[in-house]
Amino acid sequence: MIASTDSLGWIAVLPVIAGGLAVWYALPGTRRRPQAVAGLLGVLALAGVGAYLFRGLGDRIPESVEAALFFGFSGLAIVFAGLMITARNPARSALAFAMVVLSTCGLFLLLAAPFLMAATIVIYAGAIIVTFLFVIMLSRQEGPSNADVRTREPALAAAAGFVLLATLLVGLQRVYSWRSVDAAIEHSSDLARSSHIDEGYLSPPRSVEQVAQVSPLTPKAQAFLDEMRAALERVRLGAPRGGSERGVTDHKYVQEIVHAIEGLDRYGFRQHDPDDVRQECQTIADGLQRLKAMRLGSRGFTDIVVSEHGVVKPVDGEAGDARQLPAANVSAIGRTLFSDHLLAIELAGTLLLIATVGAIAIAGTRREGRP
Amino acid sequence: MISVSHYLAVGAILFCLGLIGFLSRRNLIVMFLSAELMLQGVAINFVAFSRHHGNLHGQVFTLFVIAVAACEAGIALALFLVLYRRKHSLDVSLWQGLREPGLPITGDPEPLPPEPEEPPLPHLAPAGAIPARGEPTHA
Numbered sequence: 001m002i003a004s005t006d007s008l009g010w011i012a013v014l015p016v017i018a019g020g021l022a023v024w025y026a027l028p029g030t031r032r033r034p035q036a037v038a039g040l041l042g043v044l045a046l047a048g049v050g051a052y053l054f055r056g057l058g059d060r061i062p063e064s065v066e067a068a069l070f071f072g073f074s075g076l077a078i079v080f081a082g083l084m085i086t087a088r089n090p091a092r093s094a095l096a097f098a099m100v101v102l103s104t105c106g107l108f109l110l111l112a113a114p115f116l117m118a119a120t121i122v123i124y125a126g127a128i129i130v131t132f133l134f135v136i137m138l139s140r141q142e143g144p145s146n147a148d149v150r151t152r153e154p155a156l157a158a159a160a161g162f163v164l165l166a167t168l169l170v171g172l173q174r175v176y177s178w179r180s181v182d183a184a185i186e187h188s189s190d191l192a193r194s195s196h197i198d199e200g201y202l203s204p205p206r207s208v209e210q211v212a213q214v215s216p217l218t219p220k221a222q223a224f225l226d227e228m229r230a231a232l233e234r235v236r237l238g239a240p241r242g243g244s245e246r247g248v249t250d251h252k253y254v255q256e257i258v259h260a261i262e263g264l265d266r267y268g269f270r271q272h273d274p275d276d277v278r279q280e281c282q283t284i285a286d287g288l289q290r291l292k293a294m295r296l297g298s299r300g301f302t303d304i305v306v307s308e309h310g311v312v313k314p315v316d317g318e319a320g321d322a323r324q325l326p327a328a329n330v331s332a333i334g335r336t337l338f339s340d341h342l343l344a345i346e347l348a349g350t351l352l353l354i355a356t357v358g359a360i361a362i363a364g365t366r367r368e369g370r371p
Numbered sequence: 372m373i374s375v376s377h378y379l380a381v382g383a384i385l386f387c388l389g390l391i392g393f394l395s396r397r398n399l400i401v402m403f404l405s406a407e408l409m410l411q412g413v414a415i416n417f418v419a420f421s422r423h424h425g426n427l428h429g430q431v432f433t434l435f436v437i438a439v440a441a442c443e444a445g446i447a448l449a450l451f452l453v454l455y456r457r458k459h460s461l462d463v464s465l466w467q468g469l470r471e472p473g474l475p476i477t478g479d480p481e482p483l484p485p486e487p488e489e490p491p492l493p494h495l496a497p498a499g500a501i502p503a504r505g506e507p508t509h510a
Contacts (some may be wrong), residue, residue, distance in 0.1 A: 023388070027395055030484055049384065057376045070373050074381040081385055081408055085392030090400045090461075097404045100385070104411050107378065111422045113430050120414075123437055128407070128444045135448050136400060139455040144486055146479060147398040147462035154395045161391035168383040176376035324425055336427045337434070348438045355442035363449035 011055060012169035015048025019082075020162035026086040027154040042082060046075060052169065057176050070110055077103035088148050094132045101125045115330045178292065184231035185288045187224065192281035197274040204272070221269040225261060228284055232257050235291040253294075257287040378419035386412030399451050399461045403444075410440050 022041035025033060050071065054061060061067050077100050084096035101124040108117040151157075191197065201224065203215040217225070236254050250258070260283040268277040326332035337345055385408055392405030414433045421429025451461065458465045467476055 023391055030481060032484070049380075053377050053380060057374070057380065061373060061377075066373060070377065074377075077381065077411075078384055078388070081388040084408065085388055085396065085401070085405060087401075090398050093401050093404055097408065100408060100411060104385075104415060107381070107415055108418055110373070111378065111418045113418050113421070113433075116414075116418060116430055116433055119434065119437060123441055124407075128441065131444060131448055132400060132404070135451055138452065139461055144483055145460060145462065146464065146483065147460060149483060150397055150479060151395040152397060152464070152477075157391050157395035160394060161387045164390065165383060165387035168387070169380060172376055172379055172383070176374070325422065325427070333427055333430060333434075336431055340428075341431055344435060348435055351442055352438060355445050359445040359449040362446065363452050 011048075011052050012173050013166050015045045015052060016162050016166040016169065018042075018048055019045035019165075020158050023082060023086065023162075024155055024158040026082070027151050027158070028086065028088045028149055029151060029154065030149060038086075042079075046078065049078070050075075052173075057173060066110060069106065073103045073106035073110070077107070090148065091133065091136050094129055094136065097132075098125050098129045101129075112325050113329065115333050180227075181231045181234050181288060181292055184227050185285050185292070188228060188281040188288070189285040191224075192278050192285060194278075197277055201269055201277070202272045202274070203270050215270050217265070217269055221264075225265055225269075228257075228261050231288055232261070232291075235288060251291075253287045253290050257284055257291075260284045260287070375419045375423040378415055382412040382415035382419070384412070385409070385415065397463050399454065399463055402463065403447050403451075407440060407444075410436060 018041050022038050022045055025041065026035065026038035053071075080096045080099040080103065084093045084100060087093045087096060101120060105117040105120050105125075108114075108120065191201070198220070200218055200220040203218055203221070232254070236250070260280040264277065264280045267273060268280055389405045389408030389410075389412065392408065393402050396402055396405065414436055417429040417433045417436070419429075421427060421433075454466070455461055464477065464479075470476075
């Protein structure tokens, strides 16, 4: 269960709907439609995607040069991808694809992959696009053709693609959005630090004749406990589970939080015990922080039991240091390629050779002995 | 730092745009470009995870993807040339003879709209008359 005010993920779904309409409207057809409407819808969809990236995912994006470059390159890539699939002229499609490749190379550079950037520019933008333009030139035809002006089922195709996109974006949001957990951590640590617990949380102290009954939770306390349980469900996926002959057990941080929530539910809130409430809230806030750090991967796993079948395999080392990419990208890639992936690279070379032979065999029409 | 999820979102968008292009367009070249666009989206995912996990396996995998895409481009473009020589068009619907038996053929009921009239090219006046033979060119 994910506790969120935006349970349907509208921030992800709305730009997808606008983008789907824009692409459906702009796909070529026998009727000419005004392109301004498609452009307007496309701008709306882009703005929505920007809002989704800013608000819907992960932590807050810092206002840095990296963020500006990321938004610039990804915006260019998306815009030219849209132009590529909607252009009537295939030569324009090829040029738009070249722009998509160049923007992707910018993203590669931001991701610390300079060798891949150079290789992609040389191979894609250099070789493949030029070959495409040659083929377009060789197969040029006069006037409009069925291939360029008509499309097959544009509405169904756009619907299929954008339903998939909406699924992916909402899924990413569910996995990577930390807003509900952050709110829960803040809420519980506020409660733990406060010198005077709000009376709305605590059930009223029982009089002598009510001692036998269990006093009910106040609505505020119930909402607080629900929020904590939802946040725990959200972060417990990252915690490794231990295994033994008795079965799979939860990680100790998860167990601590579960105990603290149970304690609050049974005693703290019901029995009007502010000290107990503060202590349990502190436990919950600390545990949630640790589990979140573990899920984000910034905390080293030193006490993991990897297998669920009883084989204890501790993983040590500080993950924070191990997660840096090596500095010399080209030499590191070369070392990896020719040590870890030697067989694969030989196979790739063989594949290229076979493809060359195949292309010559398919396209060549000259018979032996003739010019 | 921009987290991995943002790059995953961009890769997903590129992949889905390529999917739509592949499903709906009828020009063989545009269909193939759309497939390459899907590969670009996947490549962004690989490189983003490579950064996220701090090892180079994602980048190596992207290199192999590029190699396979180059092979694919060579073979596919050779095939397109052969197909174009047979039918003198790059329309993929002309090859419906390859469909499964028992399926109806999909045709184009309405004719293509006439191409909008383009304004005529400007007619340039000749810059100078060609001198006749034997005529003295200068006094």
